[in-house]
Amino acid sequence: MDTPQQSLSRLAGIGPQSVARLQKLGIHCIQDLLFHLPHRYEDRTRIQPIGALAPGMTALIVGAVELTDVLLRGRRSLICRISDQTGFITLRFFHFSANQQTQLKPGALLCCFGEIRHGYAGLEIIHPEYKVVHTRDNLTEDSLTPIYPLTEGLRQNTVRKAVKQALALCLHQLTDWLPAAILHSHHFPTLQQALQTLHSPPAHQSSHDIQQSSALKRLVFEEFLAHHLRMLQGKMSHKRWQAPVFEVDPAVKARFLAGLPFQLTGAQQRVIGEIETDCAQHHPMLRLVQGDVGSGKTVVAACAALSALSSGFQVAVMAPTELLAEQHLRNFSAWFAGFDCEPVFLTGQLKGKARQQTLQSLADGGARIAIGTHALFQDSVHFANLGLIIIDEQHRFGVHQRLALREKSQAIGLRPHQLVMTATPIPRTLAMLQYSDLDISIIDELPPGRKPVTTSVIPSERRDEVIDRIHHWVGQKRQAYWVCTLIEESEVLQCEAAEKTAEYLSDALPEIRIALVHGRMKSADKDAVMQAFKNHRYDLLVATTVIEVGVDVPNAGLMIIENPERLGLSQLHQLRGRVGRGDVESYCLLLYQSPLSAAGKQRLGILRESNDGFVIAEKDLQLRGPGEVMGTRQTGQMQFKIADLNRDSELLEQIPAAAEIIYKQHPEAVSALIERWIGESGQYAEV
Numbered sequence: 267m268d269t270p271q272q273s274l275s276r277l278a279g280i281g282p283q284s285v286a287r288l289q290k291l292g293i294h295c296i297q298d299l300l301f302h303l304p305h306r307y308e309d310r311t312r313i314q315p316i317g318a319l320a321p322g323m324t325a326l327i328v329g330a331v332e333l334t335d336v337l338l339r340g341r342r343s344l345i346c347r348i349s350d351q352t353g354f355i356t357l358r359f360f361h362f363s364a365n366q367q368t369q370l371k372p373g374a375l376l377c378c379f380g381e382i383r384h385g386y387a388g389l390e391i392i393h394p395e396y397k398v399v400h401t402r403d404n405l406t407e408d409s410l411t412p413i414y415p416l417t418e419g420l421r422q423n424t425v426r427k428a429v430k431q432a433l434a435l436c437l438h439q440l441t442d443w444l445p446a447a448i449l450h451s452h453h454f455p456t457l458q459q460a461l462q463t464l465h466s467p468p469a470h471q472s473s474h475d476i477q478q479s480s481a482l483k484r485l486v487f488e489e490f491l492a493h494h495l496r497m498l499q500g501k502m503s504h505k506r507w508q509a510p511v512f513e514v515d516p517a518v519k520a521r522f523l524a525g526l527p528f529q530l531t532g533a534q535q536r537v538i539g540e541i542e543t544d545c546a547q548h549h550p551m552l553r554l555v556q557g558d559v560g561s562g563k564t565v566v567a568a569c570a571a572l573s574a575l576s577s578g579f580q581v582a583v584m585a586p587t588e589l590l591a592e593q594h595l596r597n598f599s600a601w602f603a604g605f606d607c608e609p610v611f612l613t614g615q616l617k618g619k620a621r622q623q624t625l626q627s628l629a630d631g632g633a634r635i636a637i638g639t640h641a642l643f644q645d646s647v648h649f650a651n652l653g654l655i656i657i658d659e660q661h662r663f664g665v666h667q668r669l670a671l672r673e674k675s676q677a678i679g680l681r682p683h684q685l686v687m688t689a690t691p692i693p694r695t696l697a698m699l700q701y702s703d704l705d706i707s708i709i710d711e712l713p714p715g716r717k718p719v720t721t722s723v724i725p726s727e728r729r730d731e732v733i734d735r736i737h738h739w740v741g742q743k744r745q746a747y748w749v750c751t752l753i754e755e756s757e758v759l760q761c762e763a764a765e766k767t768a769e770y771l772s773d774a775l776p777e778i779r780i781a782l783v784h785g786r787m788k789s790a791d792k793d794a795v796m797q798a799f800k801n802h803r804y805d806l807l808v809a810t811t812v813i814e815v816g817v818d819v820p821n822a823g824l825m826i827i828e829n830p831e832r833l834g835l836s837q838l839h840q841l842r843g844r845v846g847r848g849d850v851e852s853y854c855l856l857l858y859q860s861p862l863s864a865a866g867k868q869r870l871g872i873l874r875e876s877n878d879g880f881v882i883a884e885k886d887l888q889l890r891g892p893g894e895v896m897g898t899r900q901t902g903q904m905q906f907k908i909a910d911l912n913r914d915s916e917l918l919e920q921i922p923a924a925a926e927i928i929y930k931q932h933p934e935a936v937s938a939l940i941e942r943w944i945g946e947s948g949q950y951a952e953v
């Protein structure tokens with residue numbers, strides 16, 4: 267009996283060459299072919315009257331040749347005018363043979379298919395598909411003609427014929443893993459109906475209708491579901507590991523909190539509670555803390571670290587940049603000063619003996635807290651008893667880096683708890699797809715006394731006014747940032763731009779102490795400049811986007827961002843989050859390059875209107891679409907076979923509930939769906 271898993275060579279017309287070409291498209295068996303959906307359709311189900319044609323239409327027409335001629339003026343071409351009772355149209359061929367010229371003789375009846383466009387003398391079709399016919403009968407198809415994605419050497423007709431056979435042989439054998447209740451509540455067709463419809467849609471439907479059809483939505487739903495289930499499966503398998511159990515000593519915690527220069531907000535306390543509850547279990551925590559810029563994530567991380575430390579385990583804190591790692595080092599060193607656990611610092615810059623000593627102290631357990639960059643997960647780093655991993659700014663690390671660090675506590679046979687912190691609020695719908703392997707906590711409250719940053723959108727012609735404003739501001743003993751952005755990812759160009767701007771500003775503001783920081787400076791120099799700025803030895807810091815994260819100078823309350831139109835809204839919000847960290851008024855001036863498009867104005871307007879990162883992220887999502895927003899994240903980028911985030915994101919809302927039903931009531935469907943849509947190994951390593 268034929269099965270969906272059977273080789274493609276079973277199909278008539280599919281020889282070894284076609285098999286190899288189909289494999290390039292990821293099609294290895296008959297089932298794969300059934301899930302290889304057309305990316306568009308052509309309507310050859312009816313013959314259009316020539317008089318009803320309009321530019322942009324793709325149409326099947328039948329007409330008699332009136333005249334054929336070779337034009338020598340302009341680009342040499344063969345033209346052929348055909349007509350029916352309703353009108354005429356020109357067919358134009360730039361490549362043609364003598365044979366073609368004779369074939370298209372006046373009086374011949376042609377059946378043509380192609381895209382209609384405006385030509386020199388009315389409507390025309392360039393290089394139509396055509397054949398000479400004798401009658402107008404039997405020229406149409408019963409259903410829309412599918413156009414499949416191809417690879418070099420593979421022909422539409424080969425795929426069409428193969429799919430037709432596959433449908434006949436194996437469609438009825440595919441298992442529909444969506445339970446009837448889900449099909450019913452979403453008004454979805456069965457898997458068989460959906461695939462049949464998409465491979466040969468009924469006549470009189472447009473490609474647009476099919477994009478919106480319940481047949482396609484059903485399959486997209488299934489694909490989203492498979493990805494969600496894959497992440498849930500990862501989470502469940504992670505939870506099966508044993509983890510160290512933390513016990514928080516109330517006296518130690520009270521002493522720690524008393525040493526802080528502020529009181530925790532309600533949201534901070536709640537999130538710390540959630541973390542402590544997780545870490546008191548025998549199974550590893552996997553939690554994402556989302557907090558808006560300046561919401562105080564660092565101290566939440568420090569409290570988590572305290573639970574690990576007071577339970578006798580080591581902590582690793584990993585940041586995406588040295589600047590941010592250094593800032594964490596300063597904070598942790600200050601907060602843990604009386605706790606006998608001086609953090610060690612590990613970045614790629616640390617070399618030689620100092621590095622050896624650091625590695626040794628982590629391996630023998632002498633060092634209790636390690637703070638650093640991705641250097642922390644290099645093979646040479648071993649921990650004596652790592653109990654907690656804190657990763658800041660999740661989206662900059664790949665999932666794999668996250669996993670590598672986790673392996674580092676194999677020595678004690680336990681899996682460490684993981685806390686991931688991000689300042690980039692992720693819209694709920696996207697979080698569902700991207701982070702369903704993590705539990706999520708949200709710090710939705712800013713420390714008291716924070717005033718919203720007043721944001722203005724200013725054209726660069728008014729640069730002089732902005733410079734006056736800096737002059738006045740610095741006169742009040744306050745500090746400011748000037749951020750240079752460039753669209754190119756090139757750090758060299760960014761640094762050059764920042765250097766030029768710093769020179770220009772030094773000329774314009776000779777009385778002001780200006781410092782420069784950019785990504786190509788040595789880390790020690792960068793650190794020295796930042797530290798000096800923090801100590802108010804400079805008034806104005808000219809910087810590239812390196813200051814996006816990690817900079818915390820409450821006295822700096824004015825930020826100018828040059829060419830803000832080149833950055834995403836979330837990135838701008840991050841940058842702006844460097845000001846407004848104290849309790850005095852602060853300002854952000856978005857100095858754009860004119861002319862700015864209406865869409866650009868609208869985007870920057872959102873920042874002027876809102877200071878809430880979650881609102882901004884949602885608006886960004888609405889404006890740019892989920893495809894773009896997800897595309898900019900480096901982690902968990904998913905390759906969908908048929909889903910299109912921009913078209914289908916409204917389905918995402920319903921995925922978690924469906925996933926839960928399947929997980930609980932139809933566990934056998936979980937792996938089957940994952941295998942069908944993601945492949946056996948899945949896209950993600952085991953989480």
Ligand SMILES: Nc1ncnc2c1ncn2[C@@H]1O[C@H](COP(=O)(O)OP(=O)(O)OP(=O)(O)O)[C@@H](O)[C@H]1O
Pocket residue numbers: 528529530531534557558559560561562563564565689713714815816817818843844847
């Ligand atoms: N409860 C609080 N009350 C007052 N100040 C606080 C509180 N919590 C944190 N802070 C201070 O707020 C500032 C911002 O905190 P932190 O740097 O942890 O923010 P963050 O959430 O990491 O923000 P970002 O992502 O923008 O770096 C710091 O100066 C910190 O000391």
